[in-house]
Amino acid sequence: MQGLFVSIPAVVTSMLRRMSALFLLAVAGIVPAAAQETGAGGLRGSSDGGLFGDAAQDTGSATTGLGDVDSSAPANTGSIGTTPTGGLSATAQRGSSGLVSGGRQDRVRPFADRLSAVQRSPALGGSGGGLADDVYAGDTTYDAPTGLRVGTFTIVPQLTVSGGWSTNAAGSSTGSGNALYAISPDISATSNWSRHELTLSLRGSYSGFPGSKLRTDPSLSAASALRLDLSDTTEINTSAGITYSREDQSTAENPSGEGDVYGMTGSVGVTHAAGLAGLTLRGDIERTAYTLEQTGAANNRNNTLLSATARVDALTGATLQPFVEATVLRRAFDNTCNAACVKRDATGYQLRAGTTIAAGPKLAGEIGAGWRVEKLDTKRLGDLAGLVVDASLVWSPSRLTTVTAGVGTTFAPSYLPTATGSILYSGDLRLAHAFSDRLAAETGVGYQIRRYEGTNIEERTASALAGLTFAVTRNVAVTGNYTFRAFDSSQAGANYNESRIQAGVRIRR
Numbered sequence: 001m002q003g004l005f006v007s008i009p010a011v012v013t014s015m016l017r018r019m020s021a022l023f024l025l026a027v028a029g030i031v032p033a034a035a036q037e038t039g040a041g042g043l044r045g046s047s048d049g050g051l052f053g054d055a056a057q058d059t060g061s062a063t064t065g066l067g068d069v070d071s072s073a074p075a076n077t078g079s080i081g082t083t084p085t086g087g088l089s090a091t092a093q094r095g096s097s098g099l100v101s102g103g104r105q106d107r108v109r110p111f112a113d114r115l116s117a118v119q120r121s122p123a124l125g126g127s128g129g130g131l132a133d134d135v136y137a138g139d140t141t142y143d144a145p146t147g148l149r150v151g152t153f154t155i156v157p158q159l160t161v162s163g164g165w166s167t168n169a170a171g172s173s174t175g176s177g178n179a180l181y182a183i184s185p186d187i188s189a190t191s192n193w194s195r196h197e198l199t200l201s202l203r204g205s206y207s208g209f210p211g212s213k214l215r216t217d218p219s220l221s222a223a224s225a226l227r228l229d230l231s232d233t234t235e236i237n238t239s240a241g242i243t244y245s246r247e248d249q250s251t252a253e254n255p256s257g258e259g260d261v262y263g264m265t266g267s268v269g270v271t272h273a274a275g276l277a278g279l280t281l282r283g284d285i286e287r288t289a290y291t292l293e294q295t296g297a298a299n300n301r302n303n304t305l306l307s308a309t310a311r312v313d314a315l316t317g318a319t320l321q322p323f324v325e326a327t328v329l330r331r332a333f334d335n336t337c338n339a340a341c342v343k344r345d346a347t348g349y350q351l352r353a354g355t356t357i358a359a360g361p362k363l364a365g366e367i368g369a370g371w372r373v374e375k376l377d378t379k380r381l382g383d384l385a386g387l388v389v390d391a392s393l394v395w396s397p398s399r400l401t402t403v404t405a406g407v408g409t410t411f412a413p414s415y416l417p418t419a420t421g422s423i424l425y426s427g428d429l430r431l432a433h434a435f436s437d438r439l440a441a442e443t444g445v446g447y448q449i450r451r452y453e454g455t456n457i458e459e460r461t462a463s464a465l466a467g468l469t470f471a472v473t474r475n476v477a478v479t480g481n482y483t484f485r486a487f488d489s490s491q492a493g494a495n496y497n498e499s500r501i502q503a504g505v506r507i508r509r
Contacts, residue, residue: 114406118365118393135396139440147509152193162181162503196228215246223242224241235271236271243262244262245261246259247290252452278314287304306330307329310326319358368391373385382420384411384420391407401431405427408426410423422450438471459494460489461487465483480504
């Protein structure tokens, strides 16, 4: 058996090298010439490499529950996109959570994603400490990827193939048990420039259900993030992301479970540090499109959200550094409305305040709260308004144990006749522990509540995760995990539970 696993890396290494080269060539055309400058002493080095993973998640499902599920389904569209300020990535600022899914067969995202989101040093000019570089990232270290150096980039390719059983493969109230398999490629690239940084990511998953009439379940997310260091006190952050997935089933918005969802995001922001204050100005765009629409032009859900944000951070270098943030937004739907339909275009704002936490080197994150209003153009429906609560924390109580926690809020439009939209509150708690450099374990729980404003519909989802990873060689690990999801709706006949157990092989370079 040992000989078999030793031979696997040799077989796939050539393929991974070719994938890496093609990936870099495909994206090289978008790298600005200015981003390749070198040698400016005193400027910050590379920021965290996990930023692009969060950017991809921001498209519609920035707060989807337990364990940073690799969900590309923008079922939760409506969250304001953000780029890094105060040392946190976009998703971290809104409480990147994870285990509760946004799609039918979501892959749990790596534990290290949230660490990457908060590990970056504080905003320009700040002197507070972030997480230490040696905080346990929740994975086996014996087979830690070294990556491939291609030009000025480090590329990390990975492939996971797994199989197992689900007690409810359809993820619906009428679903039944079935075998499943999943193929999940993942490739990322990070620049090695002495100034500026570009990160790129491509993640995918393809799930099938042998012997069943269920449709296969593909998902894809691609993202990029570029940081330009203009000076010691000024930087520009840009990001873009594209996601695709099947739409979730049994929810009030999509009881049939058919159709696909596409999400696109873009963001440009500038941050300037002036003494004890850091100012960030940012513009964002989020686009969500559905392949399956309900009958009638009034029910078209395709929409675009534009927003502009101003944020001020205190750069005192203290453990707690407060911030305030204000956003104005405009949501526009594709459908042309007539006298018989409800025009759901909306104008709104969001106000938020909180503090970044830099109790390093073992505790870091951000906590914020505020209020958001989306005022619909129509007089027939009320405003979509509510409390915003966001938090993302990482705590490392020991060298081999790390705990992450997240809370997030998402506002989403709705096509339901009397609903102005929905507000989703989600949270999760995850713990990872290394028994050795070869054996790692992880567990977590998550919970979310979605309330539809203007109608008496409420949906709750609870989830749990337990998993083990064992590194067989320097490139190959075997994995096993159990996940549970319970969906409860106030609508009759929509509730369901699902237990899923999977085992597989992970190959990375």
